[in-house]
Amino acid sequence: MTNPTSRDYNKASVLDVVLSHAPLTRNQLIELTGLSKATVSRAVEELRADGFVIDGGVDEITGRGRRSTYLDLPGTTGHVAGVSFGVQTTGVLVTDLRGREIHHVTVPTVDHQEVEDAAGWLVDLVARAARSARGPLRQIVVAVPGRVRGGTEIFGPAESMRIFAGSDLHRAVEDLVEAPVLLDSDANAALLGILTDDATVKNAALFSVSTILNFAGCTDHELVRGSTPTFGDIGVLSSGTGDENLDELLSTRGLLRFARKRGLDLERIEDLWQRPHTKAPYAEVLQAFTTAVVTAVSVVAVTLDPESVYFVGRLRPLVDVVLPQVRERLDQNLPAVPDIRTGPHQIGLSTAQGAVYACLAIAQERLRDAVLSARRQSQAAVQAAAPAF
Numbered sequence: 001m002t003n004p005t006s007r008d009y010n011k012a013s014v015l016d017v018v019l020s021h022a023p024l025t026r027n028q029l030i031e032l033t034g035l036s037k038a039t040v041s042r043a044v045e046e047l048r049a050d051g052f053v054i055d056g057g058v059d060e061i062t063g064r065g066r067r068s069t070y071l072d073l074p075g076t077t078g079h080v081a082g083v084s085f086g087v088q089t090t091g092v093l094v095t096d097l098r099g100r101e102i103h104h105v106t107v108p109t110v111d112h113q114e115v116e117d118a119a120g121w122l123v124d125l126v127a128r129a130a131r132s133a134r135g136p137l138r139q140i141v142v143a144v145p146g147r148v149r150g151g152t153e154i155f156g157p158a159e160s161m162r163i164f165a166g167s168d169l170h171r172a173v174e175d176l177v178e179a180p181v182l183l184d185s186d187a188n189a190a191l192l193g194i195l196t197d198d199a200t201v202k203n204a205a206l207f208s209v210s211t212i213l214n215f216a217g218c219t220d221h222e223l224v225r226g227s228t229p230t231f232g233d234i235g236v237l238s239s240g241t242g243d244e245n246l247d248e249l250l251s252t253r254g255l256l257r258f259a260r261k262r263g264l265d266l267e268r269i270e271d272l273w274q275r276p277h278t279k280a281p282y283a284e285v286l287q288a289f290t291t292a293v294v295t296a297v298s299v300v301a302v303t304l305d306p307e308s309v310y311f312v313g314r315l316r317p318l319v320d321v322v323l324p325q326v327r328e329r330l331d332q333n334l335p336a337v338p339d340i341r342t343g344p345h346q347i348g349l350s351t352a353q354g355a356v357y358a359c360l361a362i363a364q365e366r367l368r369d370a371v372l373s374a375r376r377q378s379q380a381a382v383q384a385a386a387p388a389f
Contacts, residue, residue: 004372007042010035012371014043015052019364022098023056023070044071051076052367073098075134080363081126082355083142084186084348085109087158087211088314090122091348092129093356097138097363103129106348115163119172126177137179138363141355143189144169145212147232151182155229158211159253184358185232186351187216188223190312193354195221203307205300205338207234210313213250213296217304237299239292249292252314259285273318290322294329301330301338308339312350316342 004012010033017032018024024032030040047053056072077097084091091106105128112118122142130137144164146157152170174181187208195201195218202221208214213235217224226232235247248254252269259266263281266272272285297309311319319326319342330337344350 008372010039011043011046012368014040015047015371016364016368018047018053018071018073019097019367023072025070029071047371050371052371077367078135078138078363079130079133080139080356080359081130081137081141082189082352082357082359083122083126083140084189084351084355085122085142085144086186086348086351087145087160089348090125091352092122092125093349093352094126094129094133095356095360096133097360097367099356099360102133103131104349104352105129111160113163115168115172118164119169119176122173123176137177138366139359140173140177140179140181141189141358141362142169142173142181142183143186143351143355144183145186145208145210145214147214147229148183148185148188149229151184154183156212156233156235160211180362182358182362184355185214185216186210186313187214187232188225189351189354189358190345191216191218191310191354192223192357193350194310195223196354196357201308203305204310205304205306205308206310206312207250207296208313209250209252209311209315209319211252213247213254215300217300217306219304234296234299238295239288240295241288241291244288244292246292246296249288250296250315255285255289255315258288269314270317273321286322289318290325290329293319293322293326294333297326297330297338297340298333301334301336306338308341311340311342312345314347316345 013033014029017029021032026040030037033040044053051074053071054074056070073096075096079094079096079102082093086109088109089106090109091104093104094102096102105125110121112121126140144154144157145161147155149155152167154165154169157164170181170183187206190208191206204218206216215232215234235245237246239246239249241249249258256266256269259272262284264277264285300306300309323340327340
């Protein structure tokens with residue numbers, strides 16, 4: 001097969017813009033690609049013949065002239081599924097290749113004792129969410145509470161998910177679907193969601209403070225993954241309070257144990273900030289949590305130099321409670337304090353959204369490669385045919 005020509009690259013550029021901005025008019029396509037009207041028109045017709053582009057409606061008339069036809073992706077290009085597989089809650093979000101939601105489901109996580117049972121349950125959830133989707137499933141990304149290497153191998157999962165350590169979960173899910181499957185940490189997925197929604201974020205750190213403490217970082221707007229399983233295992237470091245490590249105070253299970261030992265009668269971790277408590281034990285728990293947050297931010301501030309530090313997960317409301325004191329203590333200890341942020345976080349769905357962004361980047365790159373590697377198909381190709389990638 002011959003190398004891609006400039007015509008192929010122009011066609012791929014047009015497809016990139018359609019994938020990122022559809023529906024859009026031809027004039028918008030010309031403006032965004034910087035290509036000539038003739039080049040864009042030729043590329044659009046070839047992509048239409050390949051089944052990558054369809055007419056998606058008509059623009060309102062503005063001034064004189066003809067109405068502009070919107071260009072869009074057909075449903076036959078397929079869909080992707082982002083999964084947040086948590087200890088408490090599992091969320092599945094299915095979108096088309098433009099990132100538009102088709103459906104989502106959020107359910108309590110079932111406590112499976114066998115990897116194959118858990119994989120079958122996850123795949124059934126994906127199928128449920130994708131029931132109304134058209135075209136093939138192109139990619140699945142599953143975000144888990146643990147560190148992940150190579151998209152397949154889980155290290156340090158939550159206590160109740162120890163059976164998923166290693167590559168068994170990846171293998172079991174991939175055996176059940178006709179689509180590529182990747183695993184990633186819930187922290188990476190959450191940070192990817194932030195990076196996709198805010199292009200101004202360059203260097204940042206994120207702590208997922210849920211069932212376990214998980215960490216992610218980015219440099220120059222790109223996730224940093226490290227080369228060994230040690231990277232991101234920040235929970236093993238000392239919290240600055242007694243013999244407790246960071247994971248014991250910045251995870252729901254650890255903080256719940258710590259609070260109960262101090263005499264607080266808590267049925268669930270949310271009771272810590274949603275119910276009134278006896279002043280002395282509550283103050284002790286709050287102070288220990290504050291110290292752990294200060295320690296965690298200090299560690300990344302002096303090693304990674306992030307502009308921003310994010311906290312997401314079930315303990316995020318408690319971070320909001322202690323944030324003024326955290327900032328005050330950091331101002332005393334550090335010459336420059338990063339911007340510390342918490343934000344809205346839908347349990348199950350926010351992380352699944354980040355997983356979808358990962359899916360889209362992979363699927364869209366694969367689609368672009370297919371355009372560059374394939375020779376122009378026959379003009380007699382069926383318009384509704386699914387793209388061959």
